[in-house]
Amino acid sequence: EAEVAQSPRYKITEKSQAVAFWCDPISGHATLYWYRQILGQGPELLVQFQDESVVDDSQLPKDRFSAERLKGVDSTLKIQPAELGDSAMYLCASSTGFGNTEAFFGQGTRLTVV
Amino acid sequence: GNSVTQMEGPVTLSEEAFLTINCTYTATGYPSLFWYVQYPGEGLQLLLKATKADDKGSNKGFEATYRKETTSFHLEKGSVQVSDSAVYFCALRDFSGNTPLVFGKGTRLSVIA
Secondary structure, eight states: OOOOEEEOSEEEEOTTOOEEEEEEOOTTOOEEEEEEEOTTSOOEEEEEEETTEEEEOTTSOTTTEEEEOTTSSOEEEEESSOOGGGOEEEEEEEEOSOTTSOOEEOOOEEEEEO | OOEEEEOOSOEEEETTOOEEEOEEEEOSSOEEEEEEEEOTTOOEEEEEEEOSTTOEEEETTEEEEOBTTTTBOOEEESSOOGGGOEEEEEEEEESSSOOOOEEOOOEEEEEEO
């Protein structure tokens, strides 16, 4: 069964360091999302891609976060510099893009900033 | 904008008890509605969905009916098991456009033997 792949599963980094997460969506899914999930809360959208284009990055803290999907397939989310408040689960999801279809999620990257 | 409100958790039930987790939504137009489940340390898995009014989504003994008149999508299961212990998220997505899922805050369910 096709899955969304994410790496790493866990990441511990020091405050002010740079960190990057990678996501490979299900083959053929044009839409890719990055969500942030703080412990005990629901996922919140950071950025949405349609192919290689950003559709929505209104909630992405652009002073320190960046995201790219250069060839419209896999994607990287970067934080530089990391802050203590960035500790969270970072979830990648993909979908076909039609409104009546679900998004498929990867297992996530648990980030701890110390 | 679109939003989802779920009942506060945690919910603790004995095995074989009846489960209801309430979910109401606010949306423009006619959204698709979803329930996702998250096990500890894992990503989200789709549990069930409904794409139009009066549709009933079902999976693994869980059910939810899309009620347009009450803007609700309550999750139910007749007899819970210990293995159902997880966090459950209600979510919606605009039907008409390529928009992201909007999630509720989640409800933690613990089932004790």
